[in-house]
Amino acid sequence: MTYTILGRCARTGRLGIGIATFSITVGRYCYGVKAMTGVTVSQAFAHERNNQLALRLLAQGFSAGAVLQRLMGNDRHASYRQIGVIDRDGTAVAYSGPGTRGWSGHVVGENHVAFGNGLVGPEVAEAIAAGFLAEPAADLEHRLLCAIEAGRDAGGQGTRDRHKPERSAALRVYSHHPYADIDLRVDLHATAVEELRRVWTEYKKYETYYRDRERNPKGAIGQEAFMATLRAAEA
Amino acid sequence: MTFSIIARCPDTGRLGLGIATFSIGVGGRCEGVLAGVGICKTQAFTNRGNDPLAIELLRQGFGPAEVLRQLATNDPDHAYRQIGILDRDGNGVAHTGSGTRPWSGHKVGEGYVAFGNVLAGPQVIEAIARGFMADQQAPLELRLLAALEGGRDAGGQVGAHGRLPERSAAIRVVADPDYPEADVRVDLHDEAVAELRRVLEEFKRYETFYRERGLDPSTAITQDEFVARLEGRT
Numbered sequence A: 001m002t003y004t005i006l007g008r009c010a011r012t013g014r015l016g017i018g019i020a021t022f023s024i025t026v027g028r029y030c031y032g033v034k035a036m037t038g039v040t041v042s043q044a045f046a047h048e049r050n051n052q053l054a055l056r057l058l059a060q061g062f063s064a065g066a067v068l069q070r071l072m073g074n075d076r077h078a079s080y081r082q083i084g085v086i087d088r089d090g091t092a093v094a095y096s097g098p099g100t101r102g103w104s105g106h107v108v109g110e111n112h113v114a115f116g117n118g119l120v121g122p123e124v125a126e127a128i129a130a131g132f133l134a135e136p137a138a139d140l141e142h143r144l145l146c147a148i149e150a151g152r153d154a155g156g157q158g159t160r161d162r163h164k165p166e167r168s169a170a171l172r173v174y175s176h177h178p179y180a181d182i183d184l185r186v187d188l189h190a191t192a193v194e195e196l197r198r199v200w201t202e203y204k205k206y207e208t209y210y211r212d213r214e215r216n217p218k219g220a221i222g223q224e225a226f227m228a229t230l231r232a233a234e235a
Numbered sequence B: 001m002t003f004s005i006i007a008r009c010p011d012t013g014r015l016g017l018g019i020a021t022f023s024i025g026v027g028g029r030c031e032g033v034l035a036g037v038g039i040c041k042t043q044a045f046t047n048r049g050n051d052p053l054a055i056e057l058l059r060q061g062f063g064p065a066e067v068l069r070q071l072a073t074n075d076p077d078h079a080y081r082q083i084g085i086l087d088r089d090g091n092g093v094a095h096t097g098s099g100t101r102p103w104s105g106h107k108v109g110e111g112y113v114a115f116g117n118v119l120a121g122p123q124v125i126e127a128i129a130r131g132f133m134a135d136q137q138a139p140l141e142l143r144l145l146a147a148l149e150g151g152r153d154a155g156g157q158v159g160a161h162g163r164l165p166e167r168s169a170a171i172r173v174v175a176d177p178d179y180p181e182a183d184v185r186v187d188l189h190d191e192a193v194a195e196l197r198r199v200l201e202e203f204k205r206y207e208t209f210y211r212e213r214g215l216d217p218s219t220a221i222t223q224d225e226f227v228a229r230l231e232g233r234t
Helices: A050-060 A064-073 A122-133 A140-153 A192-215 A223-234 B050-060 B064-073 B122-133 B140-153 B192-215 B223-230
Strands: A002-008 A015-021 A038-044 A081-087 A092-096 A103-109 A112-119 A157-159 A162-164 A168-174 A182-186 B002-008 B015-021 B038-044 B081-087 B092-096 B105-109 B112-117 B157-159 B162-164 B168-176 B179-186
Touching (some): A002 A038, A015 A038, A015 A140, A038 A112, A050 A064, A064 A081, A081 A112, A092 A103, A140 A168, A168 A192, A182 A192, B002 B081, B002 B122, B002 B140, B015 B140, B050 B064, B064 B092, B081 B112, B105 B122, B112 B122, B112 B140, B140 B168, B140 B192, B168 B192, B179 B192
Antiparallel strands (some): A002 A015, A002 A112, A015 A168, A081 A092, A103 A112, B002 B112, B015 B168, B081 B092, B168 B179
């Protein structure tokens, strides 16, 4: 029971993951993204080695489809996995094994995979894809977060008469660095997608400040002084 | 304004990092942890390139002291950084630059480095080390948490206008290069270290279930069933 968007920004080549689920600490399954290489998530009954194997194959030059084939060939329990892969060119593929539970499926398009299991129905995956495509000119992290929110608003996980809450969620985006541009998590919360939006909104206020003080420590003001300027601007 | 510990479990060789700070989302800036290789964490006025570079240098075979020297020569603002490095054998080094904000400092112990800046004083670092050494039989993630709690309880971060709360915190422990073991985060909270304990304790209840259902899905019970057992409903 999880719903996920993998996305690539056609404009910048940035790659990212948005994810929400009933399980706790889902962010620990979201290391399958690497700058200028690709993005992948294995979920449902997650094979924890899949993500790094997929990234190594993508780095070797295999296309998304070839990577998915190799992951499945390598795994005697492949039918229990749900896997999405996008390569650096934006080619996207997905697999939703028959052993995954509840309504399980995916919507695949250029530069995106919307997929999930244990969902209310196909409208959730469709809403995630539509949410991602709604603002193609916006920043990738914004589009990923909107996609996850659309999945939640379409019913998310569970059945039509019994919603299963999102207890954890995560958002990660890479551009061209060996570290993430955006990496935010909510690990255990009653409404994790709302909480992720709250964390994201607050983080965005600090994002430029955090980056600039790293690059120019000599000219940096203290964080308390920066917050005073934030408060003044909001007053 | 951050306090951290990087450490190696002498019994298992597992490597881990614990960190708490006033800044938001600190767990998203902790890339420098790799099983079988080592740990590097740069903080204060951080240099995001340092930690991935240090991991590459450790992987090439350089020792922590030489890695630190190479980071210094690569960074014109090295004096503003605070850096802790630990190799896979538990050998640690640290650098607290003169440009970091007071009180800042570090302690390099056997198998760990405790370090921080904008702290109440050296007692915070001592308390982190004591917290880490208190129960040497405990799993590394719990020792890291006890270290952070020790730092918090000794006064934690203090800026120009007094005590600064921990707004984000993270613990990451690795044994395998492909995926983390314990990996918990609190990105924005009024009491992030206390919240981190709540998340870690809950994670520990699920840890085996999550691992085993991935290894053999064909025999896995549903999470609903698992939660019911946890809550004593079945």
